Amino acid sequence: MTVSAPPKAKFSFRRSLAARLRNYFFAGVLVTAPIGITIYLAWSVITWVDETVAGLLPQDYNPNTYLPVDVPGVGLIMLVASMTLIGFLTANFLGRVLVRWGENIVERMPVVRSIYAAVKQILESVLGSSSTSFHEVVLVEYPRREMWTLGLVIGETYGEVREKTGQKLFNVYLPTTPNPTSGYLVFLPREQMIHLDMSVEDCMKMIVSGGIVTPPYKASLPAAIIVPVEEGPP
Template sequence: MVRQKLKSSGTVSAKKLIPRIRRYFLAGFLVTAPLGITALIAWWIINFIDEWVTPLVPTKYNPETYLPFSLPGLGLLILFISLTLIGALTAGLMGRWVVRTGERILNRMPVVRSVYSAIKQIFETILAQQSNAFREAVLIEYPRRGIWAIGFITGTTKGEVQNLTLEETVNIFLPTTPNPTSGFLLFVPREEVVPLDMSVEEAVKMVISGGIVTPPDRRSTEKQQQPIVSSGTYEEMDILREKDKAPILVSKRKI
């Protein structure tokens, strides 16, 4: 009788212990996994920069030549100092003249000219202090009515694309999951874009995680209970007609 009680109590304790161990393991994994992955990515970036930058330093100026061990992050430090010095030099009169001369030479090269001008324009747009690129997360219906996707406004549509469209449109970058560096460029009417209160960082996390990481709704309780869009919100605004044998969407509003 006593043995049966001890055996039953031991079984109950084991049943309680296993879920507890599992819970502790998952808690430890959730704490260490993000830290470990972040450390690995940071270490990989530092090593990648070191492998490319450190060999460019002359041997007699390389501290690792005189030390019995390598210096992690030396290439990153050299890159930071070099970029800072280049920025300081180009801010002066002589530096600006050198940059303009180099750009004139590049503009005479057919293929290099296109690549350089495109890359320069992208960096100037993204890094400009007054730029609104990737500073607002929005909600759009894509790839069809009734299905919503998170996108990022990269600017106001200009040029031929805007002139060919009836409504005012905006440029929206639609990222893919789990790699947000690839995606699609969409030209969406501004009135069909739903701005989100979540930050760009929160929206990126949501895209990368595939919706697993969802930021909280920080709007007031009253606003949370009042949806402003639905799959049929814009259906009555558009009609389908043919023009030059090409189907296009035209607003019902009188122009």
């Protein structure tokens, strides 16, 4: 005579098995999703660059014309090589003269010159070799007291804003969640900011994830205080 397991034991076993399978599934998602999304985005960018560059090149100068199959990344390599070559040419005297001549033509166009000047100033501020923009993460008490927001220090404030306020201010960009490309520009003195040791990359991860991804932080230990011991009388 066989003794069957009680109903409660069967139900507990099934629930435990379902919980394990669910945990395994989510563990697989956590492992494969970042890799899959990264590969998909990288492949999309490479494909878009290849198609754009291939559309600008004549068929005789397109390497894929002479290959049996299309090789991904050829357009990206050609784009990087072209930008490097242009940078090399503009670094010498003749290149600077040509750039100056082209800028003089652009400055005579009413609408185009404003767009060109703004884009050039932004790129020089962000990509310049001596640029310090977006290199410091701070905490700002915004939009009210006891409510804190992550901010990126763009640089020191100059011009009319500084002259009218009479203070040494800094341009601070406050990105929004989950789209950090939109945000607010505020002008703050240094004493109203709290410097953070986290990198800009970690700051962006925290903003995009809505605080789910928190960068690790190891607090520095205070220096040991040595108290001198007074010797008694001999």
